[in-house]
Amino acid sequence: MPENADLDAFRAETREWLEANCPPEMREPVRDEDDVYWGGRNASFKNDAQKAWFEACRDKGYTVPAWPKEYGGAGLSPAEAKVLRQEMAAINARPPLSSFGIWMLGPALLHFGTEEQKRHFLNQIARGEIRWCQGYSEPGSGSDLVSLQTFGEDKGDHWVVNGQKIWTSYADNADWIFCLVRTDKDDKYRGITFMLFDMASEGVSTKPIKLISGNSPFCETFFDDVKVPKSYGEGIPAQVGEVNRGWDVAKYLLGHEREMISGADGGERTSAIGAAMKRIAGELDPVLRAELAMFDVDALAYACMGEKFLDEIKVGKAHPAQPNMMKYAGTELNKRRYELMMAAGGSQALEWDSEETGGGKTARGWLRTKANSIEGGTSEVMLNVISKRILELPGA
């Protein structure tokens, strides 16, 4: 079929391009957070290879390969994007750029944004110029997110925002925030606006939260009379979607967040962990080996589901609530993976800051995974959504 011939040609081309442009150092597993470039005003590259890889991808549109070219992407079809993903996985290529802009704000803008908003913000995201953070949860609004209280008072050509967000990932390193702000206190669902504003605005402050892992990837974010202009130029309103209709955007985005946390990457990178655990443990207790085998069955099957889900989502075949299932299964699996890594690692995995353990990488990672089934909607909320929207159970 000609379609396949085109894809084969694209695959050959992609392989050649990756060979020429992906430095060997960028084909090593990601070990630390700064092994991946996050972009932003204050970003710096860890090394020349990271810079070269990022710039090559940026210029080719491969930081966001499936986005249209006019917004900084490469305009790849779903089939081409899958080929690129497979070829990158085959050489173990690191992502050239990671950001909440790519995963979350981007999809929201593509769906809800005005043409000018897309051109303005998406290109910045694709080029890694602005690092975004997400202002959703509040101290009193976790699973019950829609009860959020951060308020934006309408002052004509601007809002004045007051309130507090929590669990704002990397807020202390972010340039801009996409933030859920209540703009009508009388309407719970239709009284929220999805606002974009500069974290350098006067009245914004952040405070990192130290987690059980000892790390501080999340912040408390405070807004104290923050002035947010209603427009950033012709056709570029400060909100995505309409004023007071931000909950629609938020719900749409939560789907993407759940997809991201689910770890669904098309499955190309998933392989059994048992052999690595055996190297770590020396000899595997037969019962641990059995548990590892059961885990690997589940993980390899889940990787198939990831591939199926991504294939289906591209052509609109996936159930709209399916990301909730992916998030539930993927995060529970990841927690199990780290439990087994701790078991295989024995007393060495307990070490908190030794050089041999890379500063307690396994222990801290194990603790970090406990957040997977809490952030972006708890497992319990995911099960509620599956019950209600997929199984259509009554009164759920």
Add this chain to the structure above:
Amino acid sequence: MPLYHDDDQAMLADSASQFMREEGAIAKQLRHWRDKDCKDGFGHELWKQFGEMGFTGILVGEDDGGLGMGHVEAGIVLEEIGRNLTPSPFLASSVLAATALQHGGDEVRGRYLPGLISGDSVFAVAIDEGAKHRPETIRTKAEKSGNGFKLSGRKDFVVHGASADMIVVAARTSGSDDDKDGITLFAVPKDAANMSHDAVRLVDSSMATHTTFDGVELDGDAVIGEVDGGREILDKVLVAGRVGSAAEGIGVARGAMDMTVDYLKQRKQFGKLIGEFQALQHRAAHLYSEVEIARAAVIKAAQLLDGGSDKADLMASVAKAKVAAAAGLAVREGVQMHGGIGMTDEYDIGLYMKRDRALQEFLGDRYYHAGRVAEMSGY
């Protein structure tokens, strides 16, 4: 290749679904033959209809008169079989035996494939020796005798063994019991002398045999493939059968799950539909998630097998083990959530539990396949 059914496959799924729902329905087939104490465990009329639909020869190449389709397509038919608990020799005949026979010479193919494709004949495969699936060890012996062979030994869990016109037998022609090499596959006619079938009814009302070979004389042309070269064919038969039985298993799982979710929407207790209780909602949602994941593994394994990938064997074991877990959960939760009525013979949910149990054992259970995944992954 995207991991969902293309348009042709979706059409096949529609026709298979309609056919099994109408012709292969539980009341019309499984209960009907079970309550008649049918010694074959399935209806030959239905099997003929399978032939008319083209299902029987789905995996047989077009040159041999079949449809020349792949394991994704066979899996589509099997999923509908599973969903309706339709008793038929499809898995034994059209997947396992058809895979074996296609490796035979012109003589073997010409003699057996027309009957297999038309549905006039039924084929069984004899692999297991003992109560657990351990195809690594084969003790049944075929010794050179004149121009042919003399077969002795015993095979167990020969599904449809009593009603089959021919049985594909894996026997040892050289080496010792645990050797990988030295296996030969034979096409053994049902009426061969010195062969006895001890037919047993299984928990799911299907029929299997303990088949004993006491010096069964076979012609040289009963050999499928090469003498001592049967392991390679056997491995292909096994991987095809595992993917196929996983596909049937996912049909069983989905059938049981759908029935149970429907029940949650109908049954009232404490003045409420029981589906309103979060304790049951979360379990149903978890089940849904497990079944969806298992189904993805089945389709992936079938695609890899059709594409000739060297990962097909690993993924077949992943699929078999994952389906066993998911389908097991589906039938256990199914019976539990149905409450007392789930324990009655009148209600179908228990039939799903029984069929799942039989499929779990067929060609290796969850523990066997998880162990294989570990071995193939280097631990």
